[in-house]
Amino acid sequence: MSEVLQTNYSDELPKRILEEIEKVAKEKRLKKNEAEKLTEEVKRRYFVSKFEPGDAIGIIAAQSISEPATQMTMRTYHFAGTAGIKVTYGLPRLIEIFDAKKDPETPMMTIYLKKQFNNAEQAKKMAEEIVEKDVSNLVSNVSLNLNENAIELNVFDKRRMSAIIKVVKEVFTDLKVREKDHTIAFITKDVQDIKELQKLKEKILGIHVSGIKDIMNAVVRREADDWIINTIGSNLEKILTIDEIDGGRTITNDIHETMQVLGVEAARNLVIGEALKTMQEQGLDVDIRHVMLVGDIMTFKGAVMSIGRYGVAGGKTSILARAAFEETIKHLVRASIRNEVDEFKGIFENVMIGQVIPSGTGMFDLIAKFDE
């Protein structure tokens, strides 16, 4: 390590601890010199509790996460809280998070409302509004009238009729419309046989009417003072545009979506939050620092990378370490054609050739200075 890095050794306490000292000092009504004494003692304790140079922090984190993972359940689904939403959990979910899967098996959002809207009615109204509805969701019965070449829709809610007509008209401009009680009939001219009429029916039923795309279901529940909407399906970008929603607290469990909408830092926090939540649900006690490290290595390059062979582990510079990890032959062939060089800076490579690893007590060399 260079000299510059050694001299930059910071001797300040983290903000969180300083705040706590202040709080305690206030509560205990400590005098100024007493508060200083307290700070000194905390400082002393802080420095002896810090990581030491050379600590193999990565391996410790990996072990700390996977050792208790042996005790997790494999049962894949479970109902989140009292709300009736099925989510992946346990070991499969943890693997899903670390794999940074493009599409999580059970996308889910937790939506919070702004203070003035934080009540039961608003929440229920909101839940109703955001669920994606196409024509088929609003219709109780569909029949084909072959005499008139018409598709007759029986609508649940009369108030919705105009909305349906409007959206259908937007797509199929040349359809004739006839309203009667609860039925809408779309009459077409240019369809001859029943097969085509069927096809048209399917298309009409699939037209999006209201709500937000991909939100399949929404459930309202109460947590302490908050009314929370849980949704099946996720569309963070659209949801955040709604006025009533508290965008600061609303989250999705889709890492890539968060990355796209809110950026890497948000994605990192989500990885950490979701992984920690998954483990705590199972009653497993893992220090957040380990999860943070995983979150950081997955995102420190500015994009979300998975842990496996196509992500962090496959992106290592050492050929030997990659070859030993997975796909041995592929890595060796590639290295040969590109004239790559293995510099033996990592741990695995040095273990392989029987050299002292460059971490822990093997991190430094001793240079003796002799008198001439």
Added chain:
Amino acid sequence: MQVDRIEFGIINPELIKKMSVAKITKTELYDQEGYPIEGGLMDPRLGVVDPGVRCRTCGGTVGECQGHFGYLELTKPIIHVHYAKILFALVKIFCRKCSRVLVSKDDLEKSKGKKLSFKELAKLSKAKCPYCNTEQKKYKFIKPYTIVENSDILNAGVVREIFEKVPNEDLEIIGLKTRPEWLILTLLPMPPVTVRPSITLETGERSEDDLTHKLVDVVRINERLKENIDLGAPDFIIDDLWELLQYHISTYFDNEISGVPPARHRSGRILKTLSQRLKTKEGRFRGNLAGKRVNFSARTVISPDPMIDIDEVGVPEVIAKELTIPIRINERNLEGIKAFVNNGPDIWPGANYVIRPDGRRKKITSVSKDEIAKELAPGFVVERHIKDGDVVLFNRQPSLHRMSIMGHKVRVMPYRTFRLNLTVCPPYNADFDGDEMNLHVLQNEEAQVEAELLTIVPKNIRSPRFSGPIVGAVRDHLSGLYLLTHGETKFPREAFTQLVRGVNVDVEIPDKSHLTGKEIFSLFLPKDFSTEHKSKSGDVVVIKNGKLLEGTIDKAAVGAESGKLLDKIEKEYGASIVKRFLFNITKLSIEVLMSMGFSISISDQDIPESARKEIQETIEKVRKDVNELIRNFESGELKVLIGRTPKESLETLIKRRLNKALDEVESIIEKHLKENFTLVMAKSGARGDLVNIVQTAAMVGQEMVMGERMERGYFERTFPHFKKGDISLESRGFVSRGFKDGLTPFEFFFDAINSRESLMDKSLKTRHSGYMERRLVGALQDLKVEYDGTVRDSENRIVQFLPGEDGLDPSKIERVGIDVRSVADKLFG
């Protein structure tokens, strides 16, 4: 010597020739007399594998000679399977006629500074050569190693000719650092015999290595091809042989190419060729390079010994006499070492070997020991037996975390098992149902010191996973302490002196006629220690100035993974004090159990008739409620839960009701059960909990599969004995009896289904989580904390500026982090 770097590249034919010592031309391996033939694949110049023979090239014997390469001159050029795809990509980039890059200068200008992949280059390639204007042909790649031009096969010779003409400056353009023609083989290096040793069977028959077999095929076809060409054989014969040679060389490199039948041994076994040697868990990389075999290690069954210290390991004398530590003799230790040598190899503590200053190793025997002892002088190295106090590494697999390997101090003992203190079972996850453990003896002073300072048990009491103690009291320890400290049991002087002396003779015994259990426990607490916490059952435990004033000591206080007292004492007094404290109280607990007696009986779980009746009523009520729910469901009156179908709602409501029922039964049992040893175990956290007692004594409850009530088996029913569509409690796996009463056949079957599910779940889980760990370690292994406090990977890229956002090491802090409040309390009261 330090390996600094390894460069990968492609070997060229010249170098192959240069590094070779023999040209291989003959198919036979041995002559009539059984001697290896010169020019054959076992050519004596290629190295030695048989003892007693010297290498013809370097003169070394087995072990000294690493072997030497030979070479085979291929009659026709051959494509290397692993490079076939790259060859195809390259062929598309170069002109068929003039071998210049097909990309125009303008296009190159545009993408200057950016490195283009072969694929991108191929896209930019023009249909007409920008240099000679030749029309280019269309190429196609047929797996695994054929390149087709229009509709003709483009043979390796032609490809090589194209590449040979490529000017070096064009290679620079595409960023290739090797000559592309080297990707096509004209000379094949023949690996030394040491790489493919033959084995002589007991019958005197020789059995050759798979690689030798494969190479024989290669050489044979190569020679046949040569003969046929020399004879002027028709083209189709030559092409067939060429193709065959291509096949043999391809399978020599990789015998698992898809679309190519694997080469087989005469017996039909698939040969293991070069790629197969490297790949997979057992291959060279993961099997031999990443994991290594070691000497100076031992493995045997473990058994418990509560009387040896926490950081000790009991080593059987037989093992102690095998494992040695090299000691260099100097003036000061000469006499001491001499004593070991005088004991010889058979009397512990003795010595097994002497290494003279000239490097010669001599075995010490009971005959030679006196003579050797006489010649000992400074500079000699003696390999002496391990003795009490030596620090060794102790390990149990699976090594899931750091604490799976810890340093222990040796304590040589009789019999044949390793002994360990019970408090270190949790970090190793060990029990004594036949578990075996490994022991490694450190061979130099640096390693020994590091082991003692970094890995020894007291230094590992706090787990980095949750910053709490992972070493702690288990099982009987907890029962004993519960019995001792629960209530106000008084011990007369005779009894308590017995207890205290059994633990530690250094403890001062108070001059009182009676001591309570709490007072006895307090004797072992640090004198100025004060704390408060909640016990397992929720009572407050108060310790003030080293006196246990209130509450019961149980799992929450001293248990592994949760012990609050251990946590506090470790932080305030350090590792060695907590180690002594834990050792004392566990010994105390066992003394207590031995004096008070502790035994359980099935009759512990007898419940009085009144309780039985109450439980029966509860079950009846549940049954009624559930039937009501089902009736509501069938009539459509059931209130549907949000987000769920009516059927799902019904199931959820039933499950909720059943869970409540189990709680009700539990409280009934708790109310009626007398304090007995089974209950003590549950309450102290020693083993089992109240649910187990409920399941044995009263009611097992609902059997679930995949978190649902039983549904499997027949169409719409679980057994043919039920009506179709029956969703009542009985037919869906509710067990209303306890294990002690016995289960009905249906109930028993449901229970078995449940057990099987959890069994399957477990075996699946270990696989998945094992792979996850491998990937996590693969991703994180190079991260370390640097001198500037940042976390960096092996490329020096910063991953975290301050580890964990506050720089604190979880294995050095209390669970809550740095407890400012308690620091303030300690400073200012």
